[in-house]
Amino acid sequence: MFDRRQTREWVHGLTALILSLFLLGVSSNLGIVKGAADIVGEILAVPEYPAVKLRAFLGRMFLWAREKSELQDRIETLQRENAALRVTRAVVLNEQLKAELNARMSDVQVTMRAPLSWWNEVRLDKGEDEGVTSGLPLFQDGFLVGRVTSVGKFSSWAELLTSPSLMIPVVIEETRDLGVVVGEGNGTVLLTYVPVARGDLSGMNLSTALIGEQLPPGLPIGKVGAQVGTEDDGYATYRVKTGADLSRLYTLSLLSRAKDGAR
Amino acid sequence: MLLLLWLTQDLLTVLTWGFVEVPEIFMLGLVYQLLTEDREVHPGAIWIAFAGGLLWDLRWVGIPGFFTLGYVIVVMLVLWLWHTLPSSGRTLSVVFLLFSASQLIPPLLPVLILGGEPGGLHFLFQQLWALPLVLLCVLSYARHRRKKNPNA
Numbered sequence: 122m123f124d125r126r127q128t129r130e131w132v133h134g135l136t137a138l139i140l141s142l143f144l145l146g147v148s149s150n151l152g153i154v155k156g157a158a159d160i161v162g163e164i165l166a167v168p169e170y171p172a173v174k175l176r177a178f179l180g181r182m183f184l185w186a187r188e189k190s191e192l193q194d195r196i197e198t199l200q201r202e203n204a205a206l207r208v209t210r211a212v213v214l215n216e217q218l219k220a221e222l223n224a225r226m227s228d229v230q231v232t233m234r235a236p237l238s239w240w241n242e243v244r245l246d247k248g249e250d251e252g253v254t255s256g257l258p259l260f261q262d263g264f265l266v267g268r269v270t271s272v273g274k275f276s277s278w279a280e281l282l283t284s285p286s287l288m289i290p291v292v293i294e295e296t297r298d299l300g301v302v303v304g305e306g307n308g309t310v311l312l313t314y315v316p317v318a319r320g321d322l323s324g325m326n327l328s329t330a331l332i333g334e335q336l337p338p339g340l341p342i343g344k345v346g347a348q349v350g351t352e353d354d355g356y357a358t359y360r361v362k363t364g365a366d367l368s369r370l371y372t373l374s375l376l377s378r379a380k381d382g383a384r
Numbered sequence: 385m386l387l388l389l390w391l392t393q394d395l396l397t398v399l400t401w402g403f404v405e406v407p408e409i410f411m412l413g414l415v416y417q418l419l420t421e422d423r424e425v426h427p428g429a430i431w432i433a434f435a436g437g438l439l440w441d442l443r444w445v446g447i448p449g450f451f452t453l454g455y456v457i458v459v460m461l462v463l464w465l466w467h468t469l470p471s472s473g474r475t476l477s478v479v480f481l482l483f484s485a486s487q488l489i490p491p492l493l494p495v496l497i498l499g500g501e502p503g504g505l506h507f508l509f510q511q512l513w514a515l516p517l518v519l520l521c522v523l524s525y526a527r528h529r530r531k532k533n534p535n536a
Contacts, residue, residue: 130463140434165443172399179399
């Protein structure tokens with residue numbers, strides 16, 4: 122069956138097997154095993170040193186990469202939160218401004234519009250007692266109509282945009298060009314002192330300019346209409362399509378001064 | 385050479401400890417040596433396997449016997465099967481089977497004796513990593529055989 126050499130192999134094999142089984146069976150109870158394991162560990166610590174160091178290095182790199190990734194995630198989360206907070210803050214401010222504006226706006230009735238000064242002035246039903254002061258702007262549907270010029274105890278007078286004596290510095294919002302809006306006294310409102318070289322400005326929006334001392338800036342007036350003439354000094358004159366209907370003035374809105382004194 | 389393979393396996397285990405189980409590189413080398421050497425009798429191989437397994441147990445298991453037994457069983461299986469088969473029966477499929485057994489049996493014993501997860505899962509992954517190495521050994525064996533006997 123087996124030749125002599127194979128028998129020798131089997132004897133060695135079986136001996137090793139029995140020894141292995143013996144070790145497996147009794148070694149857990151032998152104190153010497155712990156000592157042997159320590160010795161093997163100490164001896165192998167020398168060749169294993171580079172691998173241990175490399176493992177530690179790789180571990181640190183992994184942690185660093187993970188921390189970096191976590192930081193990146195955190196930054197992105199904070200950016201999203203920041204954007205949301207910015208929107209929330211803008212909404213809150215907007216609401217505050219709206220509330221403040223509503224508090225400052227009050228309705229006034231036109232009680233008189235004399236035929237002789239039809240396009241120049243109107244009388245309002247509120248005066249000093251209701252907190253009206255000279256210079257306050259008047260609106261119709263959110264567009265400037267004129268400004269209060271004189272105040273009595275129970276009523277006040279306001280000059281209209283169509284009046285030739287009310288000259289309002291304005292800005293063309295699209296080009297930031299400045300000009301002056303003035304009435305002709307016949308229902309027509311003109312935009313003057315606009316440089317000719319600016320091209321066709323019709324259809325652009327007009328609002329009060331910062332340089333005007335009488336009115337706060339940014340109050341909407343209307344749109345630039347057709348060009349009606351050019352002055353010799355290089356300035357053009359345009360018609361103004363007022364946002365308010367100045368031939369139908371009944372109930373207007375009065376913007377009172379802010380509590381802190383700002384315009 | 386076998387000492388170098390044992391150390392390689394040990395160093396790779398140091399590097400990947402806790403993540404993956406390293407293939408039995410030492411046993412691949414030993415089985416390859418048994419299959420390619422012309423010697424008829426290999427009693428030394430049995431004791432080399434015994435020593436390799438014992439060292440591994442002392443270094444990584446703490447209880448001698450698990451890998452000692454596994455390594456010895458693999459070597460005896462290889463010797464018995466290889467000597468039983470005639471030259472015509474020593475095909476590449478048999479070689480693949482023997483190399484695979486060298487990867488399967490030693491780590492299987494601790495799983496069978498100690499059992500359960502995560503040992504079972506680690507064992508499966510170890511077999512997966514070992515497969516390319518086993519195929520490489522089979523390929524190397526085929527080259528060796530062709531060089532030795534060009535007409536085969």
